[in-house]
Amino acid sequence: MKRRSPAFGLLLIMTVLSLILAACGGTSTVEETTTTEAPVATTAAPTTTTTAAPTTTTTAAPTTTVATVDEFEVLANHIASVLADWKPVIPADVLYDNLTDGDESNDPLIISVRSPEHYALGHIQGAVNIPWQTIADPENLAKLPTDRPIVVYCYTGHTGQVAATLLKIFGYNVQNLKFGMMGWSDDPAVVATTPFSAAAGYPTETEVHELTGSYDPPEWATGETEASKIAIARAQAFLADWKPVMAPDVLYDNLTDGDDSNNPFIISVRSPDHYALGHIQGAVNIPWTNIADLDKLVHVPSDVPIVTYCYTGHTGQIGAVVLKLLGYDSINLKWGMMGWSDDPDVVATTPFSAPAGYPTETEPHTLP
Numbered sequence: 001m002k003r004r005s006p007a008f009g010l011l012l013i014m015t016v017l018s019l020i021l022a023a024c025g026g027t028s029t030v031e032e033t034t035t036t037e038a039p040v041a042t043t044a045a046p047t048t049t050t051t052a053a054p055t056t057t058t059t060a061a062p063t064t065t066v067a068t069v070d071e072f073e074v075l076a077n078h079i080a081s082v083l084a085d086w087k088p089v090i091p092a093d094v095l096y097d098n099l100t101d102g103d104e105s106n107d108p109l110i111i112s113v114r115s116p117e118h119y120a121l122g123h124i125q126g127a128v129n130i131p132w133q134t135i136a137d138p139e140n141l142a143k144l145p146t147d148r149p150i151v152v153y154c155y156t157g158h159t160g161q162v163a164a165t166l167l168k169i170f171g172y173n174v175q176n177l178k179f180g181m182m183g184w185s186d187d188p189a190v191v192a193t194t195p196f197s198a199a200a201g202y203p204t205e206t207e208v209h210e211l212t213g214s215y216d217p218p219e220w221a222t223g224e225t226e227a228s229k230i231a232i233a234r235a236q237a238f239l240a241d242w243k244p245v246m247a248p249d250v251l252y253d254n255l256t257d258g259d260d261s262n263n264p265f266i267i268s269v270r271s272p273d274h275y276a277l278g279h280i281q282g283a284v285n286i287p288w289t290n291i292a293d294l295d296k297l298v299h300v301p302s303d304v305p306i307v308t309y310c311y312t313g314h315t316g317q318i319g320a321v322v323l324k325l326l327g328y329d330s331i332n333l334k335w336g337m338m339g340w341s342d343d344p345d346v347v348a349t350t351p352f353s354a355p356a357g358y359p360t361e362t363e364p365h366t367l368p
Contacts, residue, residue, distance in 0.1 A: 069225045072217045072326060075234070078227030079292035079322055082169055086289075088161065089178040089314050090151060092356045099125055108149035113163045114181070114192070122190035122360035124153065124177075128367050132159040135166055136235035143367040144172060153177035153184070155193040158245050158334060161317035169231045169325070178314065179352055186357040196335055196352045199342040200248045204278035211284050211299035218302040218327025234325045244320060245334040251307060255281055264305040267291075269319040270337070270348070278346035280309065280333075288315040291322050302328055309333035309340070311349040 099107060112123045113132035123129070130140050132154065144150065150172055154160035157180045164176035177184065182195045222233035255263060268279045269288035279285070286296050288310065300306070306328050310316035313336045323330035333340065338351045 071221055071224070071230050073294065074225070074227050075230045076292045076294055076297060076326060078231070079169055079325070080290070080294075083289045083292065083318070083322075086168060088164060088168075088176060088318060089157075090175040091178050092183045092358065095124075095151060095177060096356065096358050108151045109145060111150060111152045111163070113152050113154050113160055118155075118192045120362065120364070121192060122185065122187065122362055124184065125359070125361055126365055127153075128365045130163075130367075132163045133239045135163040136170070136232050136239060140367075141170065141232070146172060148173070150174040151177055154180040155191070156180050156182045156196065156313070156334075158313050158317050158332065161314050162244050162321055165318045165321040166231070166235050166325075169228070169322075171228050176314065179312075179355075183352065183355055184358050185360055186355040187360070190360050191355070195355070196339065199335075199339055199347070199351070200252065201342040202248065202252050202340050203281070204341055204343070204346050205281055206276065206278055208276070209282060209284045211286070211296065213301070214298055215301045215303075217297065220327045231325055234327075238324060242324060244317065244332055245313070246307060246331045247334050248339045251280075251333060264307045265301055267300075267306060267308045267319060269308055269310050269315055274311075274348045277348060278341065278343065280340065283309075286319075288319050291319045292326070297326070300328065304329070306330040307333055310336040311347070312336045312338045312352065 095108075107126065110124050110127040112119045112127045112129050113135065114123075114129070115131055116129055119127075119129040134140055144167070150167065152160045152163045152167070152174060153176065154163070157176065157178055160176045160180050164174050167174040179196075181191050182193065185191055220234070222230050222237075224230045224233055251264075263282065266280055266283040268275045268283045268285050269291060270279075270285070271287055272285055275283075275285040284299075286293075286300075290296055291308075300323070306320075306323055308316045308319035308323065308330060309332065310319070313332065313334055316336050317332045320330040320332035337347050338349065341347055
């Protein structure tokens, strides 16, 4: 038998011992280190949606320039220029000669500004009817010719002068029939009012009263910028309710009632020479052609009633109309100085005496 070496035996014993220790759960002398890495949290980056801001194209609104004017000044200056060369009245005989000269091409358009009832009683040949309170109505103005003379008339000359003055300021070629139907017809039924008969005989004075003080103009606005349109708008605002004349006895009673606080501001629109001959107590003087002058108006109060007067009632009515258009509380003295004073030197004109006795007709005529 072959004999084994001692090293072989030792190796065998160690192998057996290793197997026994493994079976018994022996602990290895080598430590195993386990490194557990923290999980990497992968967070998706938030999606940023960039929405482009809408492009806003701003179109600038068209610039509207609203013209602002001093309406009072525009109207006053226009009236002053209109009155400077105007011949406001036509005598009855001049109109009659025109209508009977056999040449109809030169006939004026004639407007009766009396009531429809009184127009129907009798009117001047060919006359149409537009009551004076409606003279500024657009439908009436649209029918009036701008290329033909116009003559208006009323009862005594006063409301005819209201209409004529307004139409002149509006831009028409117009005159008022002096003394109205009272001076044309001798038929009391057609005249349809009490004609002038005699002066009241009230006193006058010669003491001169200067224009003093400084006043703000009346406040109003129409929104118009053109003078004639301003005038039309102003007339439409007051015509329906305006009382254009005051009787002499009413003014006299006011001035002599012992209460000066209720006295009106009185304006003689006669010439300076005739003002100097005699005027109503306390009256100042502004000739009718200057009644709209700004350097005169600055001395006219806008917070008290104003009475204007002239020779026979006609140019005094112009003064009252102009002041009313400009916003003042104005009224005209009926008959003027002819109705106030019985002194012919002070009256300084030929008073009404009798009608001409010209014919009238009843056939109605209308504007085209």
